[in-house]
Amino acid sequence: MATELIKTRKLAVGYGPRGKVLQGIDFTIERGDFLGVMGPNGSGKTTLLKTLLGLLKPLSGTIETHAGGGGRPLFGYVPQRESLDTHYPLTALEVALMGRFGRIGMLRGPKKADYQLAHACLKQTGMDARANKPYRALSGGQKQRVLIARALASEPEILLLDEPTNGMDVSSEKAIMELLSELQKEKQTTVVFVTHLLHTIERYAHRVALITSDGSLIVGEKSKMLAPDVMARAYKEK
Amino acid sequence: MIELIQVPFMRHILLAGVFVAAGLAPLSVYVVLRRIVFVGAAVAEVASAAVALAVLFQLAPFPIALALTVTSFLALSRLADSQRLPLESLIGMLYAGGAAASVLLITKAPRGEANILNILFGNILTVPATLLWAMAGVFGALLVFQYVAAKELLISAYDPDMGRTLGIPVRAWNMIFYGAMGVAVAIAIRAVGALLTFTMLVAPGASALCLTGRLNRAFLVALALGVVSAVGGVMLSYQFDLPTGSTIVGLLVVLFAISYGIGQLRSAA
Numbered sequence: 393m394a395t396e397l398i399k400t401r402k403l404a405v406g407y408g409p410r411g412k413v414l415q416g417i418d419f420t421i422e423r424g425d426f427l428g429v430m431g432p433n434g435s436g437k438t439t440l441l442k443t444l445l446g447l448l449k450p451l452s453g454t455i456e457t458h459a460g461g462g463g464r465p466l467f468g469y470v471p472q473r474e475s476l477d478t479h480y481p482l483t484a485l486e487v488a489l490m491g492r493f494g495r496i497g498m499l500r501g502p503k504k505a506d507y508q509l510a511h512a513c514l515k516q517t518g519m520d521a522r523a524n525k526p527y528r529a530l531s532g533g534q535k536q537r538v539l540i541a542r543a544l545a546s547e548p549e550i551l552l553l554d555e556p557t558n559g560m561d562v563s564s565e566k567a568i569m570e571l572l573s574e575l576q577k578e579k580q581t582t583v584v585f586v587t588h589l590l591h592t593i594e595r596y597a598h599r600v601a602l603i604t605s606d607g608s609l610i611v612g613e614k615s616k617m618l619a620p621d622v623m624a625r626a627y628k629e630k
Numbered sequence: 631m632i633e634l635i636q637v638p639f640m641r642h643i644l645l646a647g648v649f650v651a652a653g654l655a656p657l658s659v660y661v662v663l664r665r666i667v668f669v670g671a672a673v674a675e676v677a678s679a680a681v682a683l684a685v686l687f688q689l690a691p692f693p694i695a696l697a698l699t700v701t702s703f704l705a706l707s708r709l710a711d712s713q714r715l716p717l718e719s720l721i722g723m724l725y726a727g728g729a730a731a732s733v734l735l736i737t738k739a740p741r742g743e744a745n746i747l748n749i750l751f752g753n754i755l756t757v758p759a760t761l762l763w764a765m766a767g768v769f770g771a772l773l774v775f776q777y778v779a780a781k782e783l784l785i786s787a788y789d790p791d792m793g794r795t796l797g798i799p800v801r802a803w804n805m806i807f808y809g810a811m812g813v814a815v816a817i818a819i820r821a822v823g824a825l826l827t828f829t830m831l832v833a834p835g836a837s838a839l840c841l842t843g844r845l846n847r848a849f850l851v852a853l854a855l856g857v858v859s860a861v862g863g864v865m866l867s868y869q870f871d872l873p874t875g876s877t878i879v880g881l882l883v884v885l886f887a888i889s890y891g892i893g894q895l896r897s898a899a
Contacts, residue, residue: 442791445791445794445795446794446795447791447794447795467795469791469792469795471789471791471792475789475791476788476789477663477788479662479663479839480663480788480845481839481842481843481844481845481848482788482845483844486845490781490784490785490788490789490792491796493781493782493785493793493796493798494795494796494797494798496781498782499778499779499782501780501781502781526843542792546796
């Protein structure tokens with residue numbers, strides 16, 4: 393089995409030809425990777441993530457995927473939790489259950505096994521005791537755990553997380569990132585997370601993809617990527 | 631109530647009210663959650679313009695209104711994905727365009743004003759039997775559709791990006807949702823008028839979301855509130871000789887005010 397899960401060649405991403413955000417992106421996501429994508433606010437991290445997920449079409453270049461069963465890998469997407477509308481009266485379990493929707497089949501309802509798996513994923517993220525609590529009443533860290541459980545419920549080959557610890561206090565941030573580290577170590581889950589927080593990358597990522605101020609991407613081992621001269625390429629004034 | 635049912639004319643009105651409530655009230659939960667409350671008002675203006683157009687060219691008003699209403703909803707479903715503009719501004723333009731077209735066409739259409747007033751203020755008292763059975767079929771199918779496609783409708787509204795990553799054709803489901811709503815609204819406007827249609831498309835859902843903290847229950851509570859308002863409104867209008875459509879609307883608003891109060895009290899407790 394190939395160890396490459398995703399490989400991009402000369403990829404350009406953005407919103408239309410005039411809204412090009414990043415270009416010339418060549419990088420690989422390996423199976424079992426723990427990759428942190430970093431860059432200043434507004435540098436195009438979320439745009440890159442959405443393109444990898446297939447939510448945005450590449451402006452040019454290619455994305456090759458090597459899934460276990462052939463075709464496109466199964467993505468477990470964890471969006472920014474603020475993007476979800478809290479007016480929806482859903483419990484933590486109902487949110488986690490959504491991860492099963494792609495596997496249930498069209499116009500069919502979830503079965504007992506789907507509920508069991510959603511419960512198991514909530515347990516894995518430490519949220520099973522709050523399964524029947526309203527999602528909107530949970531704290532930021534608890535919501536994030538539920539969204540990770542939802543992504544896990546889809547039985548993904550790769551977890552993609554958009555700013556998973558944004559706005560959290562230190563202990564919640566630590567708990568979330570340690571949960572992701574455990575998933576990567578114990579289940580060999582491939583984890584790609586986007587963040588603008590340098591200390592999160594420093595503590596947890598194995599490899600780093602850095603968005604530079606000229607709209608390109610450099611990828612490498614953490615030790616090399618956090619060198620001051622490399623970091624300056626991302627944070628220097630345009 | 632028994633006396634009411636024994637009068638064939640009133641039985642007819644009662645059924646029309648209940649059918650509209652069964653069709654639109656559960657849908658109103660999504661109308662509120664999707665923040666498309668004014669779609670009903672905007673599409674009523676489009677329906678008015680369609681009637682004016684039909685009167686002007688001496689065509690059958692209902693097919694024209696149905697076609698334009700469904701087209702408007704489908705256009706909104708396509709434009710809902712726009713990155714440039716929030717959906718509410720598009721709804722606003724639809725409202726303004728429909729209203730302006732109605733006025734412009736009405737000035738050139740003989741007897742146009744009477745037809746438009748019929749559309750806007752409703753004629754639940756004059757629902758023909760064929761329309762009544764069409765309502766039973768369409769609104770019954772709509773209820774079944776909402777139950778069977780519950781997960782597709784939920785993910786398309788709540789987290790479309792997640793839906794897409796799971797391989798669910800979110801855009802197609804949104805089009806189906808808006809298309810179904812277009813058909814329901816066109817039929818409801820024809821049967822009971824724009825004001826009752828608009829209110830039935832908002833108030834039961836808003837009330838239900840105040841009363842329950844579970845989405846599944848909200849659909850049932852909305853359905854119950856819609857049916858209670860329809861039956862109660864018809865009874866009150868019969869008892870006190872009031873306009874039926876407006877009485878149902880009034881009752882829906884009163885029930886919303888009570889539900890909102892209960893919701894606030896619960897939040898404070």
